[in-house]
Amino acid sequence: MKQNNLHRWTVLVIAVVYLILLGETFHVFSLSDFPMPTFYGLINGTWAEQTETYLTEHIGFHDTLFRVKSQADLLLGEKRIRDVYVTDEMLLEKLTADNTLTPEDLAAPVSDFYEKTQIPTFLILVPSASEIYRTLLPANAVSDEQTSRIQEVYDAAVNGVHCIDACNVLKSQKDNYIYYRTDTHWTSYGAYYVYQSAIQKMGFTAIPYDRYVISHLSTDFRGDLYERTLYENVRSDVLDCYSYEGGAHITEVTAWYPDGSSGSRGNSIYSESALLSEDMYRFYLGAPCEQLVIKTNLDNGKKLLLYQDDFGDCMITFLLQHYSEIHIVNLNMAESGNVQIDPSEYTQALFLCSMENWEKLCDTNP
Amino acid sequence: MNLSSLTFLVAGLPVLLLCYYFMPNKGKQAALLTASFIFYGWGSPLRVLYLAACILFDYGIGLLLEHWREKKTLSCAVLAAAAVVHTAAMVWVRNAEATALLYPFGFAIYTLQGLGYLIAVYRGRHPAAVNLLHLALYLSFFPILYMGPMTTYLEFSEQIRRNHSSIVHLSEGLALYIRGLAEKVVLADTFGYVFRELRQTNGMSMLTAWLTTITFSLYLYFEMLGVSEMARGLGKCFGLELPRNFSQPFFRSTVTGFMQSWNITLVLWFQTNFRYFLFGSRHKKWQKYAILILMWILIGAWYGLTLQFLLWGLAVGVLLTLDQLVLEKVFRKNFVAGMLYTGIVMQFVWVLFFGDSLSETGSIWAAMLGFGNGLIDKHGVYFFTSYIALLLIGMYIATDLFRNITERLHSTKWGKILHVFQPVLYGLLMLFCVASMLYGDRVQGFWLRL
Numbered sequence: 001m002k003q004n005n006l007h008r009w010t011v012l013v014i015a016v017v018y019l020i021l022l023g024e025t026f027h028v029f030s031l032s033d034f035p036m037p038t039f040y041g042l043i044n045g046t047w048a049e050q051t052e053t054y055l056t057e058h059i060g061f062h063d064t065l066f067r068v069k070s071q072a073d074l075l076l077g078e079k080r081i082r083d084v085y086v087t088d089e090m091l092l093e094k095l096t097a098d099n100t101l102t103p104e105d106l107a108a109p110v111s112d113f114y115e116k117t118q119i120p121t122f123l124i125l126v127p128s129a130s131e132i133y134r135t136l137l138p139a140n141a142v143s144d145e146q147t148s149r150i151q152e153v154y155d156a157a158v159n160g161v162h163c164i165d166a167c168n169v170l171k172s173q174k175d176n177y178i179y180y181r182t183d184t185h186w187t188s189y190g191a192y193y194v195y196q197s198a199i200q201k202m203g204f205t206a207i208p209y210d211r212y213v214i215s216h217l218s219t220d221f222r223g224d225l226y227e228r229t230l231y232e233n234v235r236s237d238v239l240d241c242y243s244y245e246g247g248a249h250i251t252e253v254t255a256w257y258p259d260g261s262s263g264s265r266g267n268s269i270y271s272e273s274a275l276l277s278e279d280m281y282r283f284y285l286g287a288p289c290e291q292l293v294i295k296t297n298l299d300n301g302k303k304l305l306l307y308q309d310d311f312g313d314c315m316i317t318f319l320l321q322h323y324s325e326i327h328i329v330n331l332n333m334a335e336s337g338n339v340q341i342d343p344s345e346y347t348q349a350l351f352l353c354s355m356e357n358w359e360k361l362c363d364t365n366p
Numbered sequence: 367m368n369l370s371s372l373t374f375l376v377a378g379l380p381v382l383l384l385c386y387y388f389m390p391n392k393g394k395q396a397a398l399l400t401a402s403f404i405f406y407g408w409g410s411p412l413r414v415l416y417l418a419a420c421i422l423f424d425y426g427i428g429l430l431l432e433h434w435r436e437k438k439t440l441s442c443a444v445l446a447a448a449a450v451v452h453t454a455a456m457v458w459v460r461n462a463e464a465t466a467l468l469y470p471f472g473f474a475i476y477t478l479q480g481l482g483y484l485i486a487v488y489r490g491r492h493p494a495a496v497n498l499l500h501l502a503l504y505l506s507f508f509p510i511l512y513m514g515p516m517t518t519y520l521e522f523s524e525q526i527r528r529n530h531s532s533i534v535h536l537s538e539g540l541a542l543y544i545r546g547l548a549e550k551v552v553l554a555d556t557f558g559y560v561f562r563e564l565r566q567t568n569g570m571s572m573l574t575a576w577l578t579t580i581t582f583s584l585y586l587y588f589e590m591l592g593v594s595e596m597a598r599g600l601g602k603c604f605g606l607e608l609p610r611n612f613s614q615p616f617f618r619s620t621v622t623g624f625m626q627s628w629n630i631t632l633v634l635w636f637q638t639n640f641r642y643f644l645f646g647s648r649h650k651k652w653q654k655y656a657i658l659i660l661m662w663i664l665i666g667a668w669y670g671l672t673l674q675f676l677l678w679g680l681a682v683g684v685l686l687t688l689d690q691l692v693l694e695k696v697f698r699k700n701f702v703a704g705m706l707y708t709g710i711v712m713q714f715v716w717v718l719f720f721g722d723s724l725s726e727t728g729s730i731w732a733a734m735l736g737f738g739n740g741l742i743d744k745h746g747v748y749f750f751t752s753y754i755a756l757l758l759i760g761m762y763i764a765t766d767l768f769r770n771i772t773e774r775l776h777s778t779k780w781g782k783i784l785h786v787f788q789p790v791l792y793g794l795l796m797l798f799c800v801a802s803m804l805y806g807d808r809v810q811g812f813w814l815r816l
Contacts, residue, residue, distance in 0.1 A: 007537035013789040045409035065801035
């Protein structure tokens with residue numbers, strides 16, 4: 001090819017690549033997602049950052065391009081994508097412990113709560129799937145250890161805080177479907193086994209597993225780890241719903257939002273609309289809210305104050321068989337002070353959170 | 367905005383190229399200046415005011431130096447005062463909390479270009495710029511301000527005046543920009559990520575320590591090379607030939623050979639405007655080496671005003687002196703021994719460059735010598751097995767061997783086939799760069815602080 005023709009072709013091909021890329025970017029463009037410039041945003045650089053983030057997430061052929069890059073990395077020997085280990089069976093998050101926090105720092109929020117309120121307080125720190133399925137991680141994979149770290153936090157908690165060992169319970173069930181393959185959360189099945197262990201220590205008898213009717217809501221659930229990696233060679237997950245016909249029923253659900261507003265969610269904690277969205281896990285407790293009060297038809301006068309993160313969502317359905325009221329405080333949302341809680345009104349308090357998230361929360365809100 | 371951001375690649379660059387090529391010749395320089403100001407103002411418009419003030423300062427001082435050319439004492443005093451102002455401004459911008467809004471800003475390069483221009487006017491290399499537009503464009507030309515390559519006002523203004531831009535320039539420029547982008551986002555960002563991960567290891571083994579410093583040197587090389595090549599490519603798109611800044615420095619037989627291929631225009635600036643301008647070229651032997659060491663300490667200070675950078679400069683200066691005194695002669699006959707010596711000693715020197723403190727540097731050095739946490743550890747083995755292919759590819763590209771093989775390939779049948787498919791290959795490489803930019807764990811290069 002003549003040199004001049006080659007130059008013309010180079011410019012032409014690059015122009016065509018631009019046209020295709022920009023054409024598809026405009027095709028998927030959504031004004032509502034695009035960051036609108038503000039005076040302060042322009043001055044302090046936040047608008048420029050938001051625009052770059054928008055482009056990173058919404059550029060044309062995003063998923064295809066991302067998969068090309070991740071496949072190339074895997075081909076060259078990399079074993080994880082965006083800090084998620086890719087195995088044949090499941091996606092496992094790389095765990096990073098915050099070594100600046102001591103076990104005492106991590107136990108302090110619960111210990112302080114107990115010392116202030118003196119109500120029976122329980123603590124469940126849930127290990128991540130990467131801890132339970134350590135053997136599935138690639139050889140020499142770097143992922144911080146959680147079992148001993150959780151035990152250290154339990155040992156550092158004051159006497160009176162009842163710590164519930166979820167690690168050994170989950171390890172004993174590791175051959176079962178206790179964690180999603182494509183999501184960081186545990187399955188309802190995993191949550192049930194920890195519930196079974198916890199509820200006995202909380203003074204109740206667990207509802208036997210065979211009393212529950214299990215319905216498969218979706219067999220095509222792909223969770224947050226899939227969203228991060230877009231890795232398709234791991235089977236999609238099954239989202240289950242457990243219901244106990246002969247048990248307690250919800251009479252009222254009220255949610256409080258960070259802006260101070262509140263609203264009734266009828267008599268169900270489930271959100272059917274979430275099944276049509278990308279985040280199907282939201283089915284269990286609906287859209288995130290700061291606080292949620294669930295009242296049941298039980299009149300045993302037992303009230304539970306539950307401080308939890310997303311891991312609690314699929315355990316609620318089991319817990320509400322034992323309480324007339326469960327008051328949920330979402331640990332992932334900073335307290336706005338819109339709803340005042342008087343702990344003395346509650347029979348028990350339960351802190352339920354994943355260890356990974358608990359460290360982050362203690363670091364940001366010591 | 368930076369040259370490897372998606373905002374620039376998918377929006378800034380096509381808009382700029384369309385404006386530039388459809389603009390009548392008279393308006394092209396103004397278009398480039400406007401683009402440079404928008405580039406710097408993107409994210410924080412205050413930077414534009416600061417940049418404009420600096421340009422006006424240099425313009426005024428240049429005219430004063432021209433005016434008092436015959437009055438040597440006066441013009442020398444003006445130049446000295448301007449040098450103090452430039453240096454003080456650079457130190458202030460780097461360290462003051464209040465100047466956070468001025469970042470990212472290529473102030474380190476700006477300082478050298480501005481000062482270089484004033485020294486050249488003082489020495490009578492060229493007259494002071496009368497055309498403010500030309501000087502402003504030279505001092506603020508956005509592709510080069512982050513990492514160079516630096517050029518002189520004389521070369522730059524002559525090329526601007528000639529105003530040569532054609533489809534050949536555009537094609538070669540885009541190809542060079544895409545190659546530089548790939549070096550930055552595909553190689554440098556990956557090595558930077560591995561380096562960050564390895565550096566967090568508590569109690570490094572020998573393997574981890576060596577991997578840490580090797581990945582850092584590759585990260586730094588591809589980061590600086592990539593940005594420089596992108597700048598050269600963009601310059602070419604606008605008809606400007608900018609000099610090469612790097613020339614495959616790895617696997618050289620002497621530290622001198624390594625440093626002559628590393629950030630070439632920066633070293634050249636210090637040689638012209640510091641070494642020869644202040645001290646001339648005739649010295650006793652010991653003076654020559656003392657000046658060389660002092661020059662490298664200053665280069666270290668230019669990278670960062672910390673003890674670590676000063677010690678890095680000192681170490682490089684001492685190694686270059688050793689080379690000139692003894693080692694060049696020894697290694698001329700034994701290339702392999704020289705290559706091993708240079709490779710190993712430079713890895714120790716890079717630890718000074720990236721270490722946060724002397725204690726961190728000391729512990730990594732100890733680990734490299736086998737006095738750390740054993741010979742191998744899990745962390746090191748994982749990263750070694752995961753990235754060995756990419757490390758080998760990176761090292762190969764960073765050597766002369768790669769250049770030789772690409773040159774030889776041109777004359778073969780495969781070379782001719784590749785040549786025909788070159789446009790498509792560049793299109794695919796550009797898409798792969800976009801794919802790499804979607805990962806989201808991009809490394810904020812230390813050069814943003816330059």
